[in-house]
Structure formats: C-alpha cells, structure tokens
Amino acid sequence: MHLTLEFGGGLELLCDAVKIHDVHVEPPVGSEKMTMRDLLLWVQKNLIKERPEMFIKGDTVRPGVLVLVNDCDWELSGQLDTTLEEKDVVVFISTLHGG
Amino acid sequence: MAEADGKAQKDAGRGGGRLCCICQARKPALKRPKTLQQICRECFYAVFEAEIHEVIVENRLFKPGERIAIGASGGKDSTVLAYVLSELNQRHNYGLDLFLLSVDEGITGYRDDSLETVKRNEMQYGLPLKIVSYKDLYGWTMDEIVKMIGMKNNCTFCGVFRRQALDRGAAMLKVDKLATGHNADDIAETVLLNILRGDIARLSRCTSITTGEDGPIPRCKPFKYTYEKEIVIYPLTPISFYYYFSTECIYSPNAYRGFAREFIKDLERIRPRAILDIIRSGENFRISTSTRMPEQGTCERCGYISSQKWCKACVLLEGLNKGLPKLGIGRTRGPNAEPKQDQMPNGSRSMASKQCGTLDF
Ligand SMILES: [Zn+2]
Ligand SMILES: [Zn+2]
Numbered sequence A: 001m002h003l004t005l006e007f008g009g010g011l012e013l014l015c016d017a018v019k020i021h022d023v024h025v026e027p028p029v030g031s032e033k034m035t036m037r038d039l040l041l042w043v044q045k046n047l048i049k050e051r052p053e054m055f056i057k058g059d060t061v062r063p064g065v066l067v068l069v070n071d072c073d074w075e076l077s078g079q080l081d082t083t084l085e086e087k088d089v090v091v092f093i094s095t096l097h098g099g
Numbered sequence B: 001m002a003e004a005d006g007k008a009q010k011d012a013g014r015g016g017g018r019l020c021c022i023c024q025a026r027k028p029a030l031k032r033p034k035t036l037q038q039i040c041r042e043c044f045y046a047v048f049e050a051e052i053h054e055v056i057v058e059n060r061l062f063k064p065g066e067r068i069a070i071g072a073s074g075g076k077d078s079t080v081l082a083y084v085l086s087e088l089n090q091r092h093n094y095g096l097d098l099f100l101l102s103v104d105e106g107i108t109g110y111r112d113d114s115l116e117t118v119k120r121n122e123m124q125y126g127l128p129l130k131i132v133s134y135k136d137l138y139g140w141t142m143d144e145i146v147k148m149i150g151m152k153n154n155c156t157f158c159g160v161f162r163r164q165a166l167d168r169g170a171a172m173l174k175v176d177k178l179a180t181g182h183n184a185d186d187i188a189e190t191v192l193l194n195i196l197r198g199d200i201a202r203l204s205r206c207t208s209i210t211t212g213e214d215g216p217i218p219r220c221k222p223f224k225y226t227y228e229k230e231i232v233i234y235p236l237t238p239i240s241f242y243y244y245f246s247t248e249c250i251y252s253p254n255a256y257r258g259f260a261r262e263f264i265k266d267l268e269r270i271r272p273r274a275i276l277d278i279i280r281s282g283e284n285f286r287i288s289t290s291t292r293m294p295e296q297g298t299c300e301r302c303g304y305i306s307s308q309k310w311c312k313a314c315v316l317l318e319g320l321n322k323g324l325p326k327l328g329i330g331r332t333r334g335p336n337a338e339p340k341q342d343q344m345p346n347g348s349r350s351m352a353s354k355q356c357g358t359l360d361f
Helices: A036-046 B002-014 B041-058 B076-091 B111-125 B134-138 B142-149 B154-172 B184-197 B200-206 B228-233 B255-270 B274-284 B312-322
Strands: A002-008 A020-024 A065-069 A089-094 B067-071 B097-104 B129-133 B177-179
Touching: A065 B228, B041 B076, B041 B228, B067 B076, B067 B154, B076 B097, B076 B111, B076 B228, B097 B111, B097 B134, B097 B154, B111 B129, B129 B134, B129 B154, B134 B154, B142 B154, B142 B312, B154 B177, B154 B312, B184 B200, B184 B228, B184 B255, B184 B274, B200 B274, B255 B274
Parallel strands: A002 A089, B067 B097, B067 B177, B097 B129
Antiparallel strands: A002 A020, A065 A089
16 A cells, blocks of 8 residues: 655654655555554554654554644544555644744 | 545545534534534634634734734744734734744754744745844853753753843834744643742743733733644645744753643643643632742843842853853852842742743743
C-alpha cells in the first residue's frame, strides 16, 4: 500500500529532518487491512531515528501530537482503529513547541 | 473526477457518514476540544475567527485608533495571531494600526531562522516589523551569555531580558498595547506552575486577559480561550501561510515546565474541558489580604519599572559585566541587598521563565 506521511511542528527532526515521506507499507501478516495502529508501529520502526518518546507514549501518539488522515482529524475516524487505504495522506504535527 | 468522488465517499464512510453539526451539509474535518462538536473546515474557520472577535469585543481589548504591536516570534501562535488580527481589523473596522515586534536574542541557528519567518509574515500581511536585539539593548547576545554562564540559568536571563526588550521595542514603535500569542494551553500551564511554586501574586495575575495597565505598555492575550490544537489546525489549509517556525530553543532545558505541559496534554486527552477549567480555577483564586504585593517604582539605573532599587535586568547585567553571572539568581545580593520596600516572601525567585521560543508573561 502506498501512503504519504508528513511530519511537522518539529517531529520531522526525529526522522532525519525530512518532512514528507512517500512509503510502501504492507498490512501485518494474516490481516487484510492496515490500521493506524499498524502504521504507528511501522513508523516507529522504520522512520523515527531518535527520541521516540517525543512521538509515542504507550501504544499511541504522545498527547499534543495531532494526527490528520486525508486532512481530517483522526478523532473523527476512530484514532488507532482508523483503516488506511491506498494513497492516503497521514499528517503528524507536534503542538508542543514554538509559540 | 470519478476517482475523487470515490475517495470522498470512502472518507465519508470512514468518518461514520456524519455531517458537520453546524452547517449540516459538509463532512466534518475536526472535533473541537472546547465543545466536542464535529465540524467541517469552513465552519471551523468561521467559529475560530468569530470567537476571537467576541473575546476582543467583550473584553474591550482595543480601542479605535490605537497602535498595537503583535509580539512575533515566528512560531505558530504569533503567526496565526498576526494573520487573524489583521483579518479581523479589516473585517470589523477595529481602526487599529498593527505592527510586528520581534526580539532577536542572538541565538545562532535558532532565532535567525525564526526571524526569517517573521520577515515573511511582514511581507504577506503588510504589517511593519520592528526587531530589537539583546546585543543592541544589553551589549550581550544569548550565545555570549551562555558561553559565560553555561546552560544552567540561561532561561532566567532570556526571560527577564525578553520581557524588557518587548517593552522597549513597543516604546520605540510608540504603540498603546502589546498583543501576545499566549493560548489557553499556555495559560493553564502557567496557572499550574504558579500553584506548584506557591506564587500567589502571579497566580492571580496570569489569567488576566490584559495586564500591566498601570505600567508603560499594557499587554493582552486575544488567544486566552483558544486551544492550541485549533491554532495548529487553523493554518493547515489552502491558505498560503502554512509556514511557521517550530523548533525548540537550543538553550531550553526547562524540564519542569515541560512536565507541566505534558500533564496538561494528558488531562486534555481524557477531558478536553480541563484546560478551560484550570484557567477558571486560576481566575477564581483571590489574594488574601495578608499577602503583600510588591510596590512598583522605577529602576534607579535604567528607569524601567521595578519594585526594587535596580530592575532585574540591570542586576543580571551587572553580574555579567563584572564577571559574576550568579548575581541576581537565587537569593539577591549586590545592589538590591537593602530592599527599597518590603519584598515578597519569594520575591527574587519568582521570575517567569517561560520556555524559550515562546514569549513570557
Ligand atoms: Zn459545517
Ligand atoms: Zn534597570
């Protein structure tokens, strides 16, 4: 599955200062669909190079990190249970610094 | 076209097929933390701007004909504030002359980048920009100060110097008031910190939407009730100002404030109203008559408002220039050894040290 991931608000610094990542991600073995839960694990493993605690807390994003799936607040689509589809655009923005 | 329609349908399915609870017509794009309403992008811009207009009108933040400086750091809050204020000023005929005011602390690789963002705002919104620098005002850049004192108390210096620098910049611009980008999350965090520090005087002051009315330049916070989440989402649009600066100050090891911030964000996740509730509790604290407030005078050295003989910036500068950088940190010694008036019980320790990169109260 092809996805576009965008990191902002300082989170890009955790992944080699690259803001936009075009990636190919496959659903976990034995599953047909890919959820945000799966994507977070994949991002942690493959894109985050330093200070993962700035991005993840427990099994979800750290409070203060906004997530948008196709320009839509993920709180409306089920957060971790949001099902991803081909060519989705997922944006992660930290609200924590820079006044 | 067919593909776009298909995509829209899929997304509608993912969102539960619900419609915006304001217009009942479009697909919702966000959940408002303040009200838990699910609303569409268009309605969001409308209510976001309308609420700020309401806050400005209800609290009489500005008077027609006033000159207003916007404390601009290049970060998200002040960038959005500059945009929204210039929009509302035109839309509702506030009759204000708006200016951008930035402080150059002299931090290589941090402030020079964010000042570029402010310069871009100057062009985009057509607001005149004034930059005041620590080097010009005090003879020291933050880089030089850190070289001398190390990383330990640098936020103290930066906080004291920035506050005064903004006042001086505002005086140079001859403005009537300074508007800052402090948002509801910032204020809730400051309430909490003042409780943790037992700083009663600041606790009652920090929730005021306008402060310093008795001083040279009053300050106001049009975003007092605006959630940080909405300020971050607001520019994520076709509007061309997605551009703001978002890196932590390299000299900002303020872990204590960081924990308070994280605690607020944890609370917000469980109960979004918690942020407004904390502000409300701050507002409801009243100072008991037994707590003496410091009396305001002026600094004998530079004329800045001060409750003591010398203002905090002059004490810190004296230390730097004499090679005694600890002067003015912790228990006060030196020029203020004999207090002019009764000091606050915690007078010399209670300075605000808002994380660098944001403006202090
Ligand atoms: Zn709507
Ligand atoms: Zn002074």
